[in-house]
Amino acid sequence: xxxxLRGITKRFGTLTxxxxxxxxxxxxxxxxxxxxxxxxxxxxxxxxxGLLHPDEGEILIDDVxxxxxxxxxxxxxxxGMVHQHFMLVPVFSVAENVVLGFEPTRRLGRLDHARARxxxxxxxxxxNLEVDPDAIVENLPVGLQQRVEILKALNHDAELLILxxxxxxxxxxxxxxxxAIMRSLAASGKSILFISHKLKEVRAVSDVVTVIRxxxxxxxxxxxxxxxxxxxxxxxxxxxxxxxxxxxxPGAPVLELDDVVVRDDRxxxxxxxxxxxxxxxxxxxxxxxxxxxxxxxVEAIAGMRPVESGRITLGGRDITGAxxxxxxxxxxxxxxxxxxxxxxxxxxxxxxxxxxxxxxxxPFAAHGSRNLAAVxxxxxxxxxxxxxxTTSVQAPLSSLSGGNQQKVIVARELSRPxxxxxxxxxxxGLDVGSIEYVHRQIVEQRNExxxxxxxxxxxxxxxxxxxxxxxxxxGQITGVVDPSTSRERIGLLMAGATGADHx
Amino acid sequence: xxxxxxxEAPVRASRRRWWHRFTTRSPLLVTxxxxxxxxxxxxxxxxxxxxxxxxxxRAVFSGWSAFPHACKxxxxxxxxxxxxxxxxxxVNPQIFWHAVTTGHGWTVALTPLSETLTYAAPLxxxxxxVGIAFQTGIFNIGANGQAILGGVxxxxxxxxxxxxxxxxLPLTLAAGIVGGVVVGLVPGxxxxxxxxxxxxVTLMLNYVVAAVLIFTxxxxxxxxxxxxxxxxxxxxxxxxxxxxxxAASGLRVNWGLAVAALVVVFAWWxxxxxxxxxxFRVTGANPQAARASGINARAVIVLVFVISGGLAxxxxxxxxxxxxxxxxxxxxxxxxxxxxxxxxxSLLGRNRPxxxxxxxxxxxxxxxxxxxxxxxxxxxxxxxxxxxSAVVLxxxxxxxxxEIFRLRQTTAGEVRLATSGWGS
Numbered sequence: 001x002x003x004x005l006r007g008i009t010k011r012f013g014t015l016t017x018x019x020x021x022x023x024x025x026x027x028x029x030x031x032x033x034x035x036x037x038x039x040x041x042x043x044x045x046x047x048x049x050g051l052l053h054p055d056e057g058e059i060l061i062d063d064v065x066x067x068x069x070x071x072x073x074x075x076x077x078x079x080g081m082v083h084q085h086f087m088l089v090p091v092f093s094v095a096e097n098v099v100l101g102f103e104p105t106r107r108l109g110r111l112d113h114a115r116a117r118x119x120x121x122x123x124x125x126x127x128n129l130e131v132d133p134d135a136i137v138e139n140l141p142v143g144l145q146q147r148v149e150i151l152k153a154l155n156h157d158a159e160l161l162i163l164x165x166x167x168x169x170x171x172x173x174x175x176x177x178x179x180a181i182m183r184s185l186a187a188s189g190k191s192i193l194f195i196s197h198k199l200k201e202v203r204a205v206s207d208v209v210t211v212i213r214x215x216x217x218x219x220x221x222x223x224x225x226x227x228x229x230x231x232x233x234x235x236x237x238x239x240x241x242x243x244x245x246x247x248x249x250p251g252a253p254v255l256e257l258d259d260v261v262v263r264d265d266r267x268x269x270x271x272x273x274x275x276x277x278x279x280x281x282x283x284x285x286x287x288x289x290x291x292x293x294x295x296x297x298v299e300a301i302a303g304m305r306p307v308e309s310g311r312i313t314l315g316g317r318d319i320t321g322a323x324x325x326x327x328x329x330x331x332x333x334x335x336x337x338x339x340x341x342x343x344x345x346x347x348x349x350x351x352x353x354x355x356x357x358x359x360x361x362x363p364f365a366a367h368g369s370r371n372l373a374a375v376x377x378x379x380x381x382x383x384x385x386x387x388x389x390t391t392s393v394q395a396p397l398s399s400l401s402g403g404n405q406q407k408v409i410v411a412r413e414l415s416r417p418x419x420x421x422x423x424x425x426x427x428x429g430l431d432v433g434s435i436e437y438v439h440r441q442i443v444e445q446r447n448e449x450x451x452x453x454x455x456x457x458x459x460x461x462x463x464x465x466x467x468x469x470x471x472x473x474x475g476q477i478t479g480v481v482d483p484s485t486s487r488e489r490i491g492l493l494m495a496g497a498t499g500a501d502h503x
Numbered sequence: 504x505x506x507x508x509x510x511e512a513p514v515r516a517s518r519r520r521w522w523h524r525f526t527t528r529s530p531l532l533v534t535x536x537x538x539x540x541x542x543x544x545x546x547x548x549x550x551x552x553x554x555x556x557x558x559x560x561r562a563v564f565s566g567w568s569a570f571p572h573a574c575k576x577x578x579x580x581x582x583x584x585x586x587x588x589x590x591x592x593x594v595n596p597q598i599f600w601h602a603v604t605t606g607h608g609w610t611v612a613l614t615p616l617s618e619t620l621t622y623a624a625p626l627x628x629x630x631x632x633v634g635i636a637f638q639t640g641i642f643n644i645g646a647n648g649q650a651i652l653g654g655v656x657x658x659x660x661x662x663x664x665x666x667x668x669x670x671x672l673p674l675t676l677a678a679g680i681v682g683g684v685v686v687g688l689v690p691g692x693x694x695x696x697x698x699x700x701x702x703x704v705t706l707m708l709n710y711v712v713a714a715v716l717i718f719t720x721x722x723x724x725x726x727x728x729x730x731x732x733x734x735x736x737x738x739x740x741x742x743x744x745x746x747x748x749x750a751a752s753g754l755r756v757n758w759g760l761a762v763a764a765l766v767v768v769f770a771w772w773x774x775x776x777x778x779x780x781x782x783f784r785v786t787g788a789n790p791q792a793a794r795a796s797g798i799n800a801r802a803v804i805v806l807v808f809v810i811s812g813g814l815a816x817x818x819x820x821x822x823x824x825x826x827x828x829x830x831x832x833x834x835x836x837x838x839x840x841x842x843x844x845x846x847x848x849s850l851l852g853r854n855r856p857x858x859x860x861x862x863x864x865x866x867x868x869x870x871x872x873x874x875x876x877x878x879x880x881x882x883x884x885x886x887x888x889x890x891x892s893a894v895v896l897x898x899x900x901x902x903x904x905x906e907i908f909r910l911r912q913t914t915a916g917e918v919r920l921a922t923s924g925w926g927s
Contacts, residue, residue: 304795325797334795342795345788356785357796365778372776 001078001159001191002027003048007057010043017043019215020057025160030182030192032206032223034199036234036403036431040215041195045162048193049081050074080153081162086145090138095120097137098152123155128184143174150181160191167201168428171289172459172491179205197234197431199227200460231432245443248467251280254451255301255420260310262293262300269308270296272475276453278420283442283452285466285483287459288494293475294455295337298424301453302334303327315419328357331419335409335426337455343409346398350390351379353397354412361416378415386411387437403434410438420451427461439465459487530853536904537897538865544893545886546581553882556580584882591875592619592868610753615871617754621826623867624759625650625818629845630863631770632683632814634854638774639807640787645690645705646815647842648712649683651835653816654823655719656682658735658830661742661823662725671741676762676820683816684809686712691808695801701808709842717832727829735830744825759825766814770856773810783807815842847895866891 003025010018017040025031035041046052048059050068059066061077068074071081088097095116104112104119120133131140131147140148146166153161163182167175182192182205196202202209206223211233218233255278264270270293278284288294299305301312303324312320314330322330336342344353355364355375363374379393388407390400397405406426413421423442427435442465446452456462462469463483470480471493478493550556559576562569590596592615602612629646636643643649660678664671690704719725720733727734744758773780786793786803794800818841823830835841848866852858873887897904 302795323797323799324795325799328797336795341789341791343792345785345792347788348785352781356792359781360778368778369772370776370778370781 002062003079003160003191003193004060004063005044005048005057006060008044008047008054008059009056010040010047010052010054016215018047018054021212021215021217023210023217025191025193027159027191028186028189029207030186030194030205032194032196032202032209033212034196034202034209034230034234035212036197036433039212039234039431041212042164043215044212045081045164045193045195048074049079049162075156075158078157078159079162080150080156080158080160082146082149082153082164082166084164084166084168086149088137088145088148090136092137093133094131094135094137094140094148094151095133097148098123098133098155100152102156119155120151123151127151127154127181127188129154129181141174143170143177146170146174146178147181154185154190158190160193161185162193162195164195165197166194167196167198171457172494173289175201199230199432202230203227234432243439243443243464246447248282248446250282250467251449253277254280254315255422255453256311256313257297257301258311258313260297260300260312261308262296262305263308264293264296270475271300273310274472274475274477275310276470276477276480278451278453280451281446281449282467283446283454283465285462285469286453286455286472287457287462287466287469287490288472289457292472294424294472297472298334298337298422298455301327301422302332302336331417333413333416333418333421335406335413335421335423337424337428339406339409344397344405347396349379349394350383350388350397350400350408351375351393353408354379354382354393354415356412358412358416382411382415386441403430406430406434406438410441414441414445418445418450420453421445422453422455424455425457426454427456427458435461459490463487463490530901533901533904534851534853534898536908537894540897540904540907541890541894542585545585545890548886548889549581549584549882550577553580580880584876584880584886587876587879588869588872588887590872591615591879592872613754615875617756618871619864619868620756620760621867622870623863624757624763624825625822626841626844626848626867627763627860627863628766628821629815629818629841630848630852630859631766631856632811632818633845634849634852634856634859635770635774635783635814636807636811637849637854638787639783639803640790641694641804641807641811642702643687643690643705643808643811643815644702644846645686645708645842646811646818646845647835647840648705648709649686649812649815650819650822650842651712651716652686653679653683653819654830654834655716655725656685656816657742657820657823658725658738661738661820662736662829664742665739666741668741671739672744672824675738675742675824676817679816679820679823680813681816683812683814683819685812687808687812687815688805691805691812694808695804713836716830716834720830720832725830733832737829738824742824743828744821755826757825759821762817762821766817767856767860774856779806815845818842818845844891847891851895851898865894 005021005023008018008021009016021044033041033044043052047054050071050073059068066077068077089100092100095113098120099116104115106112117133123129124131129147129151131144131151137145137148150161166178170178179201182194186192194206203223203225208220209223209225209230210220211218211230213234221230221233257274257276260271260274261269262271272293274297276284286294296305300307303319303322303326307320310320311318314327314332317330319327319330328334340346345356352375355361355378359365359370363371364378365371376393382388383390383393386407388400388411389404397408400408410426421442426442427438430438442452442454454462454465466483468480469483469485469490471478471490473494473496478496481490481493556577559569559573563573594612594615598608599612602608629650633643633646657675657679661671661675664674666674686708689708690699690701693699693704694701717733720735725735727736744762746752746754747756747758747760748754774784782793782798782803785796786798786800790800793803819835822835822841827834844866848862849859851865852860852862869887869891873884876882876886877884
């Protein structure tokens with residue numbers, strides 16, 4: 001299928017999300033749409049998928065102009081979309097999810113499970129997408145859930161697949177598998193529109209890259225373009241992808257974990273006898289595929305999850321089983337993994353969010369009464385220093401873009417007197433410009449003697465930031481290595497190879 | 504205005520801005536529109552239940568010539584009902600003018616307003632208690648029970664103890680607060696330490712407290728001497744909230760209104776300026792972020808119920824010490840259950856102190872005016888309840904109101920549901 005967009009324009013009030021966008025996806029082509037968060041990628045995809053109606057411009061499929069009243073129209077015309085957040089029913093089987101909405105039925109409206117299974121087996125063989133039709137979706141790993149989404153689209157005879165940031169939730173292995181699938185789909189004649197802001201993937205898999213910035217097409221380039229060129233096209237300036245930092249000068253250990261065991265919500269030992277030391281003036285990067293106990297480990301440090309056994313000390317003080325308040329007061333800075341849930345309050349103002357976990361600290365309050373002038377001055381100062389883009393410090397946090405919300409958290413944590421900073425996935429979902437900025441701030445703090453623990457599933461980030469890299473697998477530390485260690489070696493440790501032969 | 508042509512353009516611009524505001528979605532506008540719709544619903548109820556109006560419309564089926572008459576009858580009946588409601592709740596212009604010109608009859612002229620304020624005072628206090636809990640994400644459905652026990656505790660202190668006013672009255676009010684806190688602590692502690700859902704616990708406690716009320720009223724301690732009925736002793740005059748303009752004024756509005764004003768100021772400071780209020784609001788908006796930010800969730804839950812229950816108890820004792828002066832089996836039961844009305848008033852006022860003041864005045868006015876309307880036109884008082892309920896229903900469904908009035912979307916986004924948070 002050949003998809004052509006001509007002069008697509010979409011405005012929201014005074015904001016122009018898409019400004020006369022022209023784009024052509026040829027049959028069998030993997031076309032990447034590259035842009036920062038807030039560049040207008042998702043808006044454009046929602047227009048193509050019939051979820052939004054363009055104010056101007058037209059969509060042509062095989063040179064025939066289309067009008068989509070809703071996404072059902074788009075599906076009928078052969079467009080399939082895999083959303084960033086999956087649209088699956090967790091308690092249903094794979095087969096049930098795939099046929100949902102187009103269920104094969106027998107007499108009296110009974111579901112024809114046999115035929116559904118058969119259909120799926122056929123489709124998955126045809127496109128080499130292996131998945132058990134009887135598995136319950138919630139029991140599948142994220143990568144397979146995504147496969148189910150793709151299967152669902154293909155089962156509705158999609159000729160063009162829209163993949164909205166498909167790699168954001170995947171492990172490196174799953175990303176490789178997804179890319180193989182994308183290539184084989186393209187080889188069989190399907191067109192793929194692939195949205196991403198991760199340069200490596202874009203270069204690895206695309207046939208053509210269209211860069212959009214602030215709602216406009218900036219350029220169309222071949223995937224052989226080098227990363228720094230792509231990055232500067234995206235953000236409109238030169239950015240450094242590697243983090244410039246001097247050799248660490250580690251001091252005394254600040255955060256010490258001694259034989260710590262933490263149970264997850266199901267009662268299993270998610271953190272299984274972990275011992276770690278983070279020294280002043282160094283960045284310890286905790287690498288590992290997500291779901292190997294990193295989340296529980298950080299929650300235990302932050303006082304949000306009970307410690308089964310072992311000891312956690314911060315600056316010599318025992319904070320094992322302390323309350324979050326006590327942990328924060330001992331000098332813990334925490335950039336949580338799920339920032340919307342744990343890091344900010346969307347309905348409160350930027351200024352209030354900037355003092356969220358220290359509202360009683362002088363000068364923000366005295367005698368139980370808040371000093372709003374001090375809170376505002378603090379916000380004005382941090383908004384300037386951390387380059388937080390907001391119309392006003394009194395604007396609700398929800399009016400900020402994702403990158404700027406993260407900057408609010410970073411600014412809040414780094415502006416408190418800290419002994420240790422624990423940052424989980426500090427740059428997840430951020431655009432290149434913001435990533436660079438957050439990295440620079442973290443390195444600066446480390447240079448000033450702060451102990452930093454970074455938890456990340458992005459190998460690039462771990463290797464760029466870490467002065468030492470600890471690798472976690474199945475709740476255990478499989479090795480603590482130097483950042484000069486090869487990616488393959490770290491990959492092996494992430495996969496659970498024991499660190500018997502590490503230094 | 505027209506003397507200087509230079510000012511014309513800005514005037515027109517400001518008028519356009521005003522019109523723009525009037526047609527753009529905003530919480531205030533939706534509330535005003537909901538009010539209008541509430542009165543429309545009330546009008547429909549009047550029309551469909553008044554025989555003379557229906558007869559006039561039936562005549563239209565026989566010939567169109569009856570149409571103007573039917574319209575006139577409808578307008579007359581609905582108009583007179585709402586006029587009676589207004590003059591009964593706010594002011595009767597003729598009587599007021601008579602008082603102004605002659606200097607006599609001020610009591611009669613001001614009685615409607617006095618009555619509305621008398622009913623509004625405890626309602627404001629209880630609603631602010633409910634509103635503070637709502638803002639923290641807690642549903643205190645038990646304000647009525649808390650208010651009743653506040654009244655009972657206040658009755659003990661106010662009728663069994665003899666002290667000079669300057670100490671007796673504060674102690675009586677304090678006893679009322681303590682009574683409310685005691686009832687409020689039950690769901691508070693249960694929720695904080697066992698996770699029991701506050702809606703169930705507070706709702707059920709209302710029945711327990713209502714039974715406790717009857718029980719104490721039949722006990723010889725509190726019962727009016729020489730009475731067999733469920734009626735208590737009178738509060739000592741030293742424990743009563745005196746009429747604001749003196750007993751000679753003949754107006755019932757009392758110092759409870761001043762107490763309510765203090766509560767409004769306190770609540771505004773508490774929510775907007777205090778550190779604890781900030782903890783409350785963070786907890787209400789995002790409990791997980793609150794916990795991660797070091798806010799002690801248990802303490803917040805218990806304190807919310809202390810404050811919310813305490814205010815409900817204060818509302819109960821203000822009602823007792825300011826208006827009724829004695830307890831009986833009907834104290835805060837049924838239509839007079841200010842603790843229940845407080846829930847809807849708080850929603851209507853969007854849980855904010857100032858909004859709650861307006862909503863309380865409206866609800867008190869509808870109640871007082873409804874009684875006047877019943878007396879003047881024979882239309883049952885329950886119409887006031889119909890209007891109150893319809894207004895809250897419309898406020899709770901802003902999308903519907905926006906559609907009816909075709910309001911423009913704001914750039915700031917959708918008007919938020921006042922009731923959002925239920926079930927979460």
